[in-house]
Amino acid sequence: MDLAIIGATGSCGRQLAVQLLDERVMLPSARLQLVGHHGGLSESELWGFRADLRDAFVDDAPAIELITDPDQVDADIVVMLAGATVSTDPDETFDRAALARDNYRLFSVYAESLARRAEPSPIVIVQSNPIEVGVHAFAKHLGRHRVLGAGAWSDTLRFRGEIASELGIGRRQVHAYVLGQHGLHLVPTWSHLQVKGVDDKFVDALVERIRSERSMSDYPRELQSEMERLVEFVRKGDVKEAYTFVRSLPADLRMAVKPFFIHYTSGRTTEVATAHAVADIAAHLIKGEHRIFPAQVALEGEWLGIHGVIAAPVLLGLDGWETVHPIALAEDEEAAILDAAETVATIIEGVA
Template sequence: MNIAVIGATGLTGHQVVVQLILKGLVGPMDRVQLVGRPPAEARLRGMVADIRDAFFEAAPELDITLSPEEIAAEVIVFAAGVTLPTDSRTPMTRDALAIANRTLFETYAQAIARHGHGHELVIVVSNPVELGVSIFAHHLGRRRVFGMGAYQDTLRFRREIAGELGLARQRVEAYMLGEHGSGLVPTWSSLRLHGFDPEETDQLRRRLRRGLTSAGYPDTLANETKGIRALIEAGDLGEAFRHIGTLPADLRVGLGPFATHYSGAKTAVATANATVDMLRVVLSGHQTVMAAQVALKGEWLGLDTVIGVPVLVGHQGWVTVNPLPLDDDEHAQLCAVGRGVTDKLREWEAAA
């Protein structure tokens, strides 16, 4: 197996490489390309030396690649580019992030389209993930490109539910769809708790939601985000985390990573873990349903945009959308988020 990690010297890219080895997805018979730009060559060489020192018997072949044209892999993880600053006093808007990373998305997507073998699968980690998926899908074909945001948000959603109920996460089935960031769409109607009958699940669902409706979720998340930002700017991170812990599970999914990022710890370990787990699913050889940002062309709910939805995936890409039985408010919210993403993509295209 040949895997390329673009942005290997970044916090998340580095973690992806290490976790690929620790979780046994690559070994001595495999090859991992560490992709960076020429100024990062020395750091990449140091990274190779460190990894070989740590995992000599288990390490794959490690290649350093400094040119997009030289990428050669079955699966490519894109984790390069600008990230949001951790200083809340110097915030960066999503629009500025999109403008900063758009050229990098285009450069690598065009190079892979011209020089690749035509069957690469690309997992976009960098933000805005919807923009990255849009650009790579345009150049490589939409079935071969995934954004990992919805997968990570879904894992977080299941973990929050499982933790509150005292269950293993594997017993929880629920999806967090929509846009990675402020456009999350928790699909409580998709909740299944293995070992519980429908009546018991309904009771637990009501308990978990604490009266927060799907229609009220977007405004509540926006208001809570403002409150958490104010606490962070006041230097009271402890109170920010304490308050988040008192909120319903779906709000914790949206606010927890926000506070973690601005704490200075960032979310590199969790992001890499979700990315590697997504890789494991894609490479398993079996068709599996998972949440991912993909470029839709009307396959579900008439959505014609890049958005997080449940898709059936295999080793050659995503095959089809796996529809969920959404309630009316979830349906309306997901469609509204889709329209919002479409507007943003048009604005970012016009600003290029």
């Protein structure tokens, strides 16, 4: 299968290309399209990046093409990594609405171009923010089952990692999802937590210690408060103290605050983890493996009665996502997901 990376010279796009080639996800007979802007620095960087990739992976790399026109994107899987992002300056106000407006226009340009292709439409993996806005834009033109957002898988991997750290085990032993919004209204599903190789009493004790007397209805407020505290540390230049603060948070808050610590202190977004989540999903699509992933998708009432974009556990197949996989949720988790859906709908209504 051929794959295109829109925003290939951005930090996440570069990481994704390297990870795909280093892990030999794509066959040598396939094509990898690096997509950027025509003219200027973006096009210049495409040429240099392709040369660097060929030097590193010439033995078994797929053909690497440079694309600077949205109408020239031609791949079975298209990854959306382009667009404006949150400033790395902690003193700069984050305007989520402006980010949504700016990136929706970009999403629409590529969605309309891809829709003009002959059938079938490509499968699109969105990892540019706001991810739900991107999923909406592409699904509107390409069909909802051909489009999914990778933000929920990024969040899920972080959540599982933090739980594994608490228990002193490997992340692959932990099974739990993060659903809802890729933002303040994300929903860690503690009620769905399963851990291999650990006595249930230790897992139950961990959940009790972290979740006791807390409700998911309070989670967005808690997360906003802890993010503000993190920013204050960074503004003062207390990076070590900021890291210590993040490590002191409960696992379900730590997994959401840590990416902002990385963003504000490394001078760029969480490029490695962000690309890794996309590479995971792309690898399963290329191999044709059926697997359940948490992903942002456009629903039409088939899960919790939601009509709109939200992160749900979906079964991936050869042609995108097929169905929502039903899971048992705690009452406060289900309510939080419904609240997240309303928040996402409001954001989309403001730009679409």
